[in-house]
Amino acid sequence: MKNPAPTEYPVHEFIRERWSPRAFSEKEIAPADLRSLFEAARWAPSSSNEQPWAFIVATRNDQENFTKALQPLVEFNVNWARNAYLLGFAVSELAFAKNNTPNRNAHYDTGAAMAQLTTEATSRGILVHQMAGFDPDTARDVFEIPAGWDNVRQMGPHRRFHHKVIKLIL
Secondary structure, eight states: OOOOOOOSSOOOHHHHTOOOOSOOOOOOOOHHHHHHHHHHHHTSOOGGGOOOEEEEEEETTSHHHHHHHHTTBOHHHHHHHTTSSEEEEEEEEOBOTTTOOBOTTHHHHHHHHHHHHHHHHHHTTEEEEEEOOBOHHHHHHHHTOOTTEEEEEEEEEEEOOOHHHHHHHO
8 A cells, every 4th residue: 555645846756655554564574675774774874974873673573572662662552563573763872982972963863864764665665654652761671772872763664554454454
């Protein structure tokens, strides 16, 4: 199923076709595709080329960590995110690695990485639902995110459902 954005001016199809449905497929995402998503994120621009982001991810194949990834979500998001193949968090290192001074661009740079990851996913027929509805403190505790790093966003990349399946779930 596609849900193209009603743009006022022409944009690339991968931007127009990006959307965040709440119906997830449990279908596995090939490891090569996942590596390509994170490779796209790696090439995002960042202040002083610090690349201050990291991703914590868990697939259904790792049930223990997948269950942990559900814990920080608000109940509304758990109800549909539990059906995703993969759940993850984007986190930002808040200080420059080279001199330990504050990196005021860390969140912005992590957002750029997420944008590139999302565009690459769209090009592969994978949708990424980014979620703000989670408790950062629970994520920090569950995944032992160190001091000096900040939770930015939880995400759930997944394969598109067929339109008929979405109608049955919603």
